[in-house]
Amino acid sequence: MKVMEKTIETDHPNTDQEKIATVTRSITEHGNYLRKRYPILQHQNALGASVMVFSLAGMVVTGGLYLTGYIPAWMCILINALLTSFIHEIEHDLIHRLYFRKQPLAHNAMMFFCWLARPGMPSPWLRRNLHFHHHKESGTDTDVEAWITTSGNPWGILRLLKLMDGFVFGFLNAVFAPGWRQKVRLLGKIIRLNTPFGLLYWGCWYVFLGYHLYVGFGSIIGAEVHSSAATLALMDVVNSAVVILIAPNMIRQFCLFFISSNMHYYGDVAPRNALQQTQVMNAWWLWPFQLFCFNFGSTHSIHHFVVRDPFYLRQMTAPYAHKVMAEAGVRFNDFGTYKRANRFSMGHSQTRSRG
Incomplete structure (x- = not known):
């Protein structure tokens, strides 16, 4: 009888931890099956490196075609936004040491090129600890990575602006932090996280916005705007950088953060409970966003069970x-999260939020 009771309990898990163990085991076994069925999947390092080289080479070629006038700016921006979404996935895998784990030179070289292709993000080496903590304490008050993507904030214009411009988001949080010591500490952290590539990336973006707003406003009021030869030469470089690198990453980051911040629950999640940490968001109308973050909303929940x-x-x-996952109780397309500020509880309204 005791043996039978144990078997029934295993086949029909009751507690959340039993359900989590069942989901993790089932997905792991299916992954092993796919690796055996398709032997190419066993060459994980080569596949990761190939995607990396393809994406970087694609960005260089697309940028070259734009600079030489063979493709318009909008096409370059969209293609490179797609390619940077591949690179983001590669970097995420690298943070978990899924490629070249025992070959640090190759591993760190890939990390560097990921950072170079996405310069508006902090160093992946600095992000590693934050991301590991995200997995351990996902959705809790100490989950800084989720908070950075605006999880837990009430939906409105402010959250939308935060999603569009992460640098301003961080800067405003520092400015409005209580006490000058906290302000200085947060400002120092922002500078450290964005040095060196982030400062160049965001600086270039703000120069682009400032110059074109200035010229546009002058045109509206009928004033002639005369720019020096040096300014025009500088803006040629800035405009090219925006089209080839910055605008694609702005699109990719907005789509990723929009999906990620809404599929992660935040604020009332049970500690280390993967059933409550995320939902699956795969509604058809999300595809314009999913396109530029490699179907993140549909697949990221799987990663919380099998890393x-x-x-x-x-x-x-x-x-x-x-x-x-559905059998275990993971939610699918719970769009009530927009009203609940990412709270897991269905009866929870928008209450407090960080930032």
């Missing part, structure tokens, strides 16, 4: 994983 699988394998396991 070891790279991003392309999560895409392959998704149909099976979704069934297992």
Whole structure:
């Protein structure tokens, strides 16, 4: 009888931890099955490096085609936004040491090129600890990574602006922090996290916005704007950088943060409970956003159960994983999260929020 009771309990898990263990085991076993069925998946390092080289080379080629006039600016921006979404997934896998774990030179070189292609983000080496903590304490008050993507904030114009411009978001948080010591500490952290590439990235973006707003306003009021040869030469460089690198990353980051901040629950999540940490967001109307963050809303929840699988394998396991996760109680397309400021509790209204 005792043996039978144990078997029934295993086959029909009751507690959340039992359900989590069942989901993790099932997805892991399915991933192993796919690796055996498609032997190429066993060459994880080569696949990761190939995607990396393809994406970087694609950005260089697309940028060259734009500079030589073969493609318009909008096409360059959209193509590079797609390519940077691949690079983001590669960086995320690298943070979990899924490529070249035992070859630090190759591993760190890939990390560096990921950072170079997405210069508006902090160093991936600095982000690693934050991300590991995100997995341990996802959705709790100490989950800084979730908070950075605006999870837990009431929806409105302010949250939308934060999603569009992370640097201003961080700067305003520092300015309005209580006490000058806290202000100085936060400002120092922002500068440290954005040195050196982030400062160049955001500086270039604000020069671009400032100059074109100035010229546009002058045109509206009928005033002639005369720019020096040096200014025009500088703006040629700035405009090119915006089209090839900055605007694509702005689109990618907005789409990623919009999806990520809404699929993660925040504020009332039970500690280390993967059933409550995320939901699956795969409604058809989200595809314009999913397109530029590599279907993040549909597959990232899988990662909270099984960390070891790279991003392309999560895409392959998704149909099976979704069934297992749904049976365990993971939510799908819970758009009430917009009204609840990402609270897990269905009866929770917008209350406090950080930032």
